[in-house]
Amino acid sequence: MPKLNENYLQLKDSYLFAEIAHRTAAYTEKNPDKPVIRLGIGDVTRPLCECALKALHEGVDAMASTDTFKGYGPEQGYAETRNAIAGYYKRNGIDVDPAAIFISDGAKSDTGNITELFGEGNVILIPDPVYPVYVDSNTMFGNKVTYISGNAENDFLPMPDHSQHVDVIYICSPNNPTGACYNKQQLKEWVDYALENEAVILFDSAYEAFIADPELPRSIYAIEGAKKCAIEFCSLSKTAGFTGTRCGYTVVPKELVFQSSTGVEMSLNAMWNRRQSTKYNGTSYIVQHGAAAVFSEEGIRECQENLEYYKKNAAVIADTLTELGIRFYGGKHSPYIWFECPNGMDSWTCFDYLLENIQVVGTPGAGFGENGKNYFRLTSFGTYENTVEAMRRFKTLF
Ligand SMILES: *Cc1c(COP(=O)(O)O)cnc(C)c1O
DSSP states (O other), X not given: OOOOOGGGGGSOOOOHHHHHHHHHHHHHHHOTTSOOEEOOOOSOOSOOOHHHXXXXXXXXXXXXXXXXXXXXXXXXXXXXXXXXXXXXXXXXXXXXXXXXXXXXXXXXXXXXHGGGGSOTTOOEEEEESOOHHXXXXXXXXXXXXXXXXXXXXXXXXXXXXXXXXXSEEEEESSOTTTOOOOOHXXXXXXHHHHHHHTOEEEEEOTTGGGOOOTTSOSSGGGSTTGGGTEEXXXXXXXXXXXXXXXXXXXXXXXXXXXXXXXXXXXXXXXXXXXXXXXXXXXXXXXXXXXXXXXXXXXXXXXXXXXXXXXXXXXXXXXXXXXXXXXXXXXXXXXXXXXXEOGGGOOHHHHHHHHHHHHOEEOEEGGGGOGGGTTEEXXXXXXXXXXXXXXXXXXXXXX
16 A cells, blocks of 8 residues: 555645635525626636737648657747746846746746755745645645734735744735735845845746836835745646646846755756756747737737736726725735625625625635735636626625
């Protein structure tokens, strides 16, 4: 009999979306005449932009003849795509070496797989509430997690505790689920803390494209010193509607060098390169060619139009909650609005209350951690019409 990875026994059941689907289905079965509006959706809904579509078609056509056919590509990604991403960073005023950029099939895989580069016994700091992948991937590896609390007192932007040493720090900004976004000064404090502690920051910037204020950092590398302490994960999923097409990228600067227990220098860039070359055979050429087009001037402009659509929805939700005096976070530099459940309800009670009374479905904050238990997440990924109607219903209820 094989000995299994019993760390899997330690995983908490991820029943969140199944439970939402179950309760919603039970309600619609009993009330077929009451249309439900879903604002819990964590997936984009707008189609791919013209630029990306054209390039994807070109990618397919390249496969049709021997002189342009592509077989296995470089595991790290094609130069075309890596250069396009470096150009995108440059456009935002940040220098990133294309050799530090690794193309993947999305940020979920990379944020999950990165645990392989770290050994046992690290102090791993993860915010609560949080995107569940960080916690679960560490649990699968047998790592113990230390939580740092995001709450109303710190506007869901926890700051380092300088009296505590940590080795690995997860940060997601703009944040899923809270929509909160760190400013430069706050991120600088994290970078300085990481440098002092010789810690590594794992920075998830999947929602960077939603940042409207040029003063807010869209990358951890907007902060001086970050290349010595941070890996950045990003994705075309929310930026360009690639949730189904699949493409992401991870930046592992060559400056990230640490000593092994025996004093050997180890480069995280070289380790990730080895990890990917061993276990990943690259993102398809077709998708990478489409991804490169997303980062052209035209592509950025077209994607921005889709983001504007979502942002308009977010503004409708934010304006309504403001009018109703319901305290919320996000909605400005993020597709997410995280509100405090009115009347002291816990998040599942709030879920049932909204479903029963106004047929609006969202995501109970309890699904993202202990600190989410009195909060509720709405997303701006629905249609404009549904968002407006959902908010009209909110006004009848609160
Ligand atoms: C959606 C999301 C991602 C992107 O995942 P992909 O695998 O690239 O689709 C990464 N991080 C967070 C926090 C997300 O919400």
